[in-house]
Amino acid sequence: MSGFAVIYNRHTPLAPQDEKFTTFRRDVVDFKQVGGNVHNAVGSHCAAAKFDTPSTRHHAIVRDAQTTAWLIATGTVLHENAAPDWGLDNLLRDYLETGQRVLTDLDGTFALAIYDPHTNKLIVATDPMGFTSVFYGQQNNRTYVATSALAVAKAVHALPDEYGVSHYLNVGCVYGTITLWSNVRRLPPGTLLEITPTGVTEIHYWRPSLDPAVMKLSLADTIDYTEALFSRLTARHLTSEAPMWADLTAGFDSRLVTMFLAQQSVPFRASCQGPVDSPDVLISMRIAKSLGWDYQHHILPDDWGQQRPAYLARVLGKADGHLDVFKQSSVIWDQDQRAPYATTSVWGLGGEVWRGTVWKQEFWNTGRTRTPNYDRLLSYRVMPSLDPTLFRDPQCAARVRSGVKRHLKSIGDEFADWPNTAQLDRVFTYKATGRSGAQMSAVMGLQRVLAPLNFKESISAAMSIHFRWRQHSRLVRHLMARVNPELAAFPTTDGGPALPMCLSNITKFRRYWISIGKQLVRKASQATLGYSILPPLRDEFDSYPLARWRRETLDILARDNILNIKTMRSAALYDPERLAAFLQTARNDDFKQEPLLSRIITVEMALRTLDTAL
Incomplete structure (x- = not known):
């Protein structure tokens, strides 16, 4: 795989050796660790760089000699008209002839950037499932687009977004366009970003459909x-x-x-x-x-x-x-x-x-209603129960939960006329x-x-x-x-x-049904009581010396004061005494919240990297 960086200046032409573009390009390489062969392209108002690595499938930049249009592809573009050597010349020609309709024929895990000098239009497209991350941000008349969120955030001098950070801490990831940074968006799945001198527009080109x-x-x-x-x-x-x-x-x-x-x-x-x-x-x-x-x-x-x-x-x-x-x-x-x-x-x-695992929490309502239980979805599959008192604002988790519920419901509502199973599949x-x-x-x-x-x-x-x-x-x-x-x-x-499963082999599935029952008890008690009345499942990595590794890593991080409450860039999010107690228990053998600890470290490192704070 590779990566790319693009700048589009909407009001004035971009100089070939633009200093900000040079810095932006270097930051993408540094953050994504994709140093290798670098290929450059320019347009009237834009400049782009593509970074090839040993895992690259579509090498260099596709150029149309007649129009001087160009195409950058990262990841794997699955296209019926692709050349045997995986060249995408035909794709560029098809786009110049038919426009964005060509995107509906593509599959795979990819990101594309295509520049058409005739219209002075740049489009950037994500793959249908959005598995290749593309981020963009704007500052003045410039739009910065790249496969690195940190590089875009640095380029537009973005401040941390408190909701985005809280979303990440509580959920363990971010959904849709959300990032850790204000003024930095992730391009959604199956979406193209159209940039012209008159503005920037997101256009959906593909969504799942039911037969x-x-x-x-x-x-x-x-x-x-x-x-x-x-x-x-x-x-x-x-x-x-x-x-x-x-x-x-x-x-x-x-x-x-x-x-x-x-x-x-x-x-x-x-x-x-x-x-x-x-x-x-x-x-x-x-x-x-x-x-x-x-x-x-x-x-x-x-x-x-x-x-x-x-x-x-x-x-x-x-x-x-x-x-x-x-x-x-x-x-x-x-x-x-x-x-x-x-x-x-x-x-x-x-x-x-x-395998139908995404709507198990619907229980007896599975397939019988057009109204998914989003509260149960969040409790069972999206937001683990965290101690809200760890945060300075005890309503932080509740606010994130409310926002996530609205967000996911808006996605499920795309299939509102179908059973709850279809809506939850879409979610x-x-x-x-x-x-x-x-x-x-x-x-x-x-x-x-x-x-x-x-x-x-x-x-x-x-x-x-x-x-x-x-x-x-x-x-x-x-x-x-x-x-x-x-x-x-x-x-x-x-x-x-x-x-x-059948009657003749039913005894072979005894452990399966016992496991299903225990899982139901764990999730139900966690959702209603805030804790599981059964011990947690044995983690597949439990045989590793996880506690020793955690202490060794924390000892090394302590040298850089990463988790020093007095100097933490994210300290404003947490209750100081609760956080101090949490960090102390993190050294214990029976500590069960390593994912949250790691997310706290992740946020702190991100803020330090861009020299900013909440």
Whole structure:
């Protein structure tokens, strides 16, 4: 993958060696760590730079000799008219002839910038799911656009946005256009930004759609339809990507993706990261060995607590300050290990829609009403219960919750005439941009990620399939049993195999139903009482020395006074005494709020990086 930086000056032409553009371009490289081959392009009122890395698919800048128009692409643009060498000359010509309609034919994980000198128009487009992050901000007559939020924030001298920061601290990511900064927006999924001398406009070019005919299919016909769909998408879009990495855990989604890679004879190396006794590692190893798949296990080094601080600043920039730097640092470490073999990875993101997990909290109302329970959605799946007294304003969490509820409801209302399951599917695909999209963008320069379960045809199909066939992973179980029964027979972390449930094998799913019951009790008690009456699930990484690593990392961070309450740039957000107590307990073995601790550190590092404060 690569990245880009663009400046458009609406009122006056831009000098070829504009000093602000030079600084902006350098900041994108520094924050995103995409130093490599740099390609430049200019227009009457704009200048652009594209940064190619070893993971780049679409190299350099596409230029039209006749019109001097140009196109920049980062990520993976899946286009029917793409050249065998993945060149996008045809795409640029199609755009010049037909305009933005050409975008509706695209799929993949990408961002585009196209300049047409005839109209002096610049458009910047996100992929249909918005998994490649693009940010923009304005200062005076200039619009700054880049794949780095921090670079844009620095260029427009943005101040921290208190709601954006509070949203991140309470939810763990940010949704839609929200960032940590005022005057910096993230471009939404399936959207183009049109910039001309007369103004800046956001235009939606794609949204998921539902097919009533698919919804009426029987289970048997749905299995046929889904197998044909995944076989076709895998053959069309992934066969030319080999060699590649493919995530493989003990869950359903990565197993589903690797199953179709194997079916289509696409070479891949499966990988799993975690302690040697993690169920994900143990089961994925067994699967790979039994099926003869190439496999590599990655385990964090024993001194990770001391190594991790060196990753934090790097992770901050690569993830735009939108992801937990503790957790994401292990992801970046993992991508470093992968790079020598291949720079393309296939992830199993998006399987939740296929397996009906996004509307479990509707219980008996599933598919029976057009009114989703958004309060329950927030309590069960969006906002974990945090101690509101940690914040100086005790209403902070309530305010964020109210804002998130309005935001997600506005997205679900796009399908207001459909059952609650369709509305919640739409909400999930939208909010996935906040975390999954940030993760994909964070590994830019190390790995170019594809998520076939999130191709737009796949998502529209999943949302169209009747909810009954997706409950309890019913469709996926039948699909696996048909395509690769040996793979389906292996256990899952949910409990029981990935086989269809029936009377003859019901005893194999005892652990599954017990797990479902315990999960319901945990979430219900957390939502109603503020705490779970059952102990938390065993974390897949519990065998790592997490407490020791946390203390070692905190000791190193203390040298820079990152969490010194007297000098913290974000101190205004917190109750001083409560925060001091929280930070003290963070050194205990039984500390359970490491994600929140890491988010606090992330915000503090972001404010320091741009030399600002709340």
